[in-house]
Amino acid sequence: MKNDISLTKLSFINIKKHSFRSLGLITMTAILSLFLFGGSVLLLSLDKGLESMSTRLGADIMVVPIGYDKEAEGVLLRGEPSYFYFDKSVETKLAKVDGVDKVTSQFFLTSSNQDCCSVPVQFIGFDPNTDFVVQPWIRENYSGRITENSIIIGNDILHDESGSMKFFDKEYEIAAVLDETGTGFDTDVYADIVTVKSLFEAAKEKGFGFTDDIDFENSISSVLIKISDGYDIDTVVHNIRMNIDGVQIIKGQTMTAEIADNLNGFRIFLLVLLLLTSIFSIIVLILTFSLSVNERRREFGILRSIGATRGMVISVVIKEAVIIGISGGIIGVAFSSLILFPFNTYIGDSVKLPYLLPNSWVIIVVIILTLILSAVIPPIIASCFAVKISRSETYLTMRDND
Amino acid sequence: MSSTVIGNNKTKIRKYFLGAAFLLIGLLIAIGPQTIFAVCPKDPDSMAMACYYTARISVGIGTVIAALGLIQLVIRNNGFGSGISTAELLLGILVLLIPTILVGVCKGEHMHCHSATLPALIILGVLLIVLSVTDIVIGFVGRNKRNNNEK
Numbered sequence: 001m002k003n004d005i006s007l008t009k010l011s012f013i014n015i016k017k018h019s020f021r022s023l024g025l026i027t028m029t030a031i032l033s034l035f036l037f038g039g040s041v042l043l044l045s046l047d048k049g050l051e052s053m054s055t056r057l058g059a060d061i062m063v064v065p066i067g068y069d070k071e072a073e074g075v076l077l078r079g080e081p082s083y084f085y086f087d088k089s090v091e092t093k094l095a096k097v098d099g100v101d102k103v104t105s106q107f108f109l110t111s112s113n114q115d116c117c118s119v120p121v122q123f124i125g126f127d128p129n130t131d132f133v134v135q136p137w138i139r140e141n142y143s144g145r146i147t148e149n150s151i152i153i154g155n156d157i158l159h160d161e162s163g164s165m166k167f168f169d170k171e172y173e174i175a176a177v178l179d180e181t182g183t184g185f186d187t188d189v190y191a192d193i194v195t196v197k198s199l200f201e202a203a204k205e206k207g208f209g210f211t212d213d214i215d216f217e218n219s220i221s222s223v224l225i226k227i228s229d230g231y232d233i234d235t236v237v238h239n240i241r242m243n244i245d246g247v248q249i250i251k252g253q254t255m256t257a258e259i260a261d262n263l264n265g266f267r268i269f270l271l272v273l274l275l276l277t278s279i280f281s282i283i284v285l286i287l288t289f290s291l292s293v294n295e296r297r298r299e300f301g302i303l304r305s306i307g308a309t310r311g312m313v314i315s316v317v318i319k320e321a322v323i324i325g326i327s328g329g330i331i332g333v334a335f336s337s338l339i340l341f342p343f344n345t346y347i348g349d350s351v352k353l354p355y356l357l358p359n360s361w362v363i364i365v366v367i368i369l370t371l372i373l374s375a376v377i378p379p380i381i382a383s384c385f386a387v388k389i390s391r392s393e394t395y396l397t398m399r400d401n402d
Numbered sequence: 403m404s405s406t407v408i409g410n411n412k413t414k415i416r417k418y419f420l421g422a423a424f425l426l427i428g429l430l431i432a433i434g435p436q437t438i439f440a441v442c443p444k445d446p447d448s449m450a451m452a453c454y455y456t457a458r459i460s461v462g463i464g465t466v467i468a469a470l471g472l473i474q475l476v477i478r479n480n481g482f483g484s485g486i487s488t489a490e491l492l493l494g495i496l497v498l499l500i501p502t503i504l505v506g507v508c509k510g511e512h513m514h515c516h517s518a519t520l521p522a523l524i525i526l527g528v529l530l531i532v533l534s535v536t537d538i539v540i541g542f543v544g545r546n547k548r549n550n551n552e553k
Contacts, residue, residue, distance in 0.1 A: 079512075156510075156511050156512060158509050158510060187512075338525060342521030342522075342524065342525060343517070343518065343521055343522075345511050345512060345516070345517040346514075346517035346518045346521075349512055349517060
């Protein structure tokens with residue numbers, strides 16, 4: 001017959017008829033899915049940022065001039081350009097310390113990137129012969145040898161299509177652009193020590209002074225250390241302190257441990273917020289579905305009286321709940337995405353922790369899981385009340401609203 | 403309740419909803435780049451950057467968008483709706499073009515104008531376009547239905 005109404009169509013009609021109530025239920029489900037999806041992506045992004053930072057640090061110990069540990073952490077973690085120097089002989093002394101396997105030095109310099117906005121850029125010069133930190137991850141993007149006057153740039157460094165960049169009026173060829181890490185490494189420029197030295201000379205010619213009494217040939221900014229197998233970091237740190245004065249020692253694991261602690265605090269806060277929002281949303285859904293099903297007893301009684309089975313009545317309620325759940329889920333995920341993805345950089349800068357969005361497949365899985373939860377929770381709640389109502393005698397159900 | 407009365411009620415709800423939405427979006431576009439998603443501060447000793455001009459132009463455009471929304475709320479005649487929505491659609495396109503092509507913002511990804519102002523203006527522009535197009539389409543479909551019913 002032309003005017004037959006299916007159970008699904010009946011569910012849609014019911015939702016449209018009680019539009020205000022349906023809108024309220026969709027809003028609650030949307031809030032639930034917004035926090036579920038948003039919270040999950042935030043946590044995954046923070047975890048990925050921390051993992052990326054731990055991978056990039058490379059060294060077990062970093063030694064810098066005394067009093068410059070905060071500046072060194074700023075360079076590594078937050079991309080805050082800085083420069084500091086001590087005598088190159090420290091590298092030789094450190095190589096002889098018991099428990100030290102490999103050492104390599106780095107030279108820090110800051111510059112104005114003339115392509116845009118005079119934002120300082122951090123130059124990190126490394127010794128290709130001894131380096132074990134920078135070259136492994138440069139090799140992910142560039143398999144060639146880094147020649148003189150060529151540079152490798154972090155993902156956030158502005159550059160045009162010409163394949164070169166100018167610093168202090170001198171051109172440098174861009175050999176490769178590194179993958180994003182969500183940390184201060186993204187604003188660094190890497191080159192071999194010879195190139196950085198030529199940059200230093202170019203800067204001096206332009207009248208930029210760094211530390212006035214610096215002996216460039218015999219100065220370095222940091223020494224990175226890999227400890228030998230069988231030694232623990234604290235022992236090696238102790239050995240360094242016993243043999244060398246005037247240096248600050250930064251343990252790689254301490255830096256990541258501090259960030260992991262901050263991340264844990266943030267994670268707990270997010271989880272508590274998520275839990276409270278979920279509980280609140282579920283309570284409101286329970287109350288609303290309970291009221292909704294109760295006030296429709298007469299309607300269900302009429303359906304039963306014209307031949308609908310208990311299963312059909314329950315099915316109408318569940319279908320309504322699924323439609324509401326999926327609608328709310330889609331809206332919640334959409335709103336959350338409107339905040340998370342366009343403002344991704346801003347969020348990362350605001351939390352001041354390594355922050356890197358997970359890859360697309362992970363995000364798709366999170367969306368699917370969020371939508372499944374949104375589609376499942378309302379029907380579960382609604383079905384409890386629908387089953388209860390459907391058990392009553394039809395006559396009594398119809399008379400209940402009198 | 404007759405279908406005509408229901409139809410008029412729906413038109414009124416749509417009118418007030420759109421008017422309020424346009425007003426809110428207009429205010430956000432006008433005030434946002436100066437406050438909640440502010441552009442880079444202007445250094446008095448150097449030339450203003452592109453984002454400074456984007457913020458200034460947004461004040462003007464946002465005010466016009468908000469004013470049209472207010473007119474939609476206040477005016478009784480329901481016939482103005484499509485005209486206002488058409489105007490808002492064109493203004494929405496302008497809101498999209500200003501921070502991206504016509505004026506721009508700083509190129510640095512971590513500059514505040516790039517990470518906050520730019521995405522905010524793009525989202526508000528898109529929202530304005532979507533609301534306007536939806537209203538125009540609903541109005542067009544509704545008029546067609548009425549014309550068919552009259553025939």
